[in-house]
Amino acid sequence: MNDSTGEARSGPSRRGFLTGTGAAAAAAAGLRGELAPAAQPNPAAPAHGPGPVLVELTVNGNKLSTTVEPRVTLLDALRNHLDVTGCKRVCDRGTCGACTVIVDGRTVYSCTMLAVEARGADVKTAEALGGDRLDPVPAAFADCDAQQCGFCTPGFVVSIRAALDKNPKATPEQVEAALTGNICRCGTYEQMRHAIVQLCRKGG
Amino acid sequence: MKNFTYHRPATVAAALPLLDAEWGKTELLAGGTDLLDRQKEYVSQPDKVVSLTGIGGAFKQIAAAGDAVTIGAGVKLADIAESKELAAFPALTGAAGEIAGPQIRNMGTLGGSLCQRNRCWYFRDEHVPCLLKGGKKCFALDGENEYHAVFTQGHPCVIVHPSTLAPPLIALGATAEVVGPKGTRTVPLEKLFQAPAKETQREHTLAPNEVLVAVKIPAKEPPRNASYEVKQRETSEWPLVQAAVAFRPFVKVARDVRVVLGHVAPTPLVSEAAAKALEGKEVTDATATAAGEAAAAGAKPLSGNGYKVALVKTVVKRAALLAAGARPYWEG
Incomplete structure (x- = not known):
């Protein structure tokens, strides 16, 4: 499997x-x-692969490139080829949300997108929310103890960031609706709700 | 998954020569949410994947023109759910907004929703040689079948059609625009689907070398319409049963009633009996209940899904009342 x-x-x-x-x-x-x-006489749609093909994309503001076979998912390209490991591989079937990344402004399951489909795309992962100045979303998670094992957390914070970017005045209910594609097996939903209320109070 | 050659044509015309005359070796990729799952499970093992994501223009747009709204097959589910052009069709926008979760709605497309493969767990298990994979029997008939068809009359394979957008689109009288080697053809949406019984058939009637490019909804005086579905969980779940209802109000009564059931048969199911129960009558609690009873008549549930018959009655009643503008009393 x-x-x-x-x-x-x-x-x-x-x-x-x-x-x-x-x-x-x-x-x-x-x-x-x-x-x-x-x-094949079709210059309009050339064949790529099945050998490794060049994939160039922008990840968290950095232009990165690698060569992967067409079957490699964006998730595996990020984690195994580009050393961007914030997105996690859990269900690998587009269900749990641990692999959530933002592609051109929208959250997607990176496990269910081919890396070749992300060529030229602007990809944001949980790493974009860290660095010297911690993003308010993970900061609120830390404040409210909103994670237990933490494996689902990168997916949750990315989904919340995307929801607040789309609507900085989102209500806690609207932010929660944006999290319906993420699952936390430890069940820290209640603490996450506290973090979300705190974030919405501060206006994202 | 098995490796493949990848093509990303920029136009539908450039995609056509890449397609085969037979199913199996080549797959179209739109959002990928169904295809990648099947490839990972080795249920589909294409040698070639033709991505439609590079096709722009009308393929990715919702356009209101004249007496119709045309939705490109490449339009994302999230954009259908939030579309202003589709505001007159809450049956469609509501159903789109109920599909799975935000990430899937950001990835999945209209064309993918209509052309996806079924969710039967025997079909999705690479080790089970079911009818649709060249085997000799349907394992759901006497196996685990709680999510399978209740209108099973004569069908050797008892899948339910997985699209949640098909019932509202059929209720709204939509047509599909299909492009193939012989040109463009227009298909009434209910004719886009069939009950597959063997490996060389799909849940839709497209030829292997055809592409669904758009769906057109008549928009002149849109009917009252609504979709209602019951799920085990509120989100990230497939409906157990769904009904879409559309009708035109005439003084106090309903005319041109359309009732379409989802997730109860191998195809989206137009219920003439339920429509007849409402035709020419005021939509009230009593007539909506009668429509639900009529819709459920003739159901032949399997060993594990008798509960769906009760749900058919409920969803038809609630969809009819919602279409009539009733406040959803069941929400308190």
């Missing part, structure tokens, strides 16, 4: 290797896949 981290750095898939006749067949299949699309 937890295979794409390993696959991200390798060529043929583990499954393709096992179901094929061996490494040579898998390598040959990979080579055909690489060469065949180039022969």
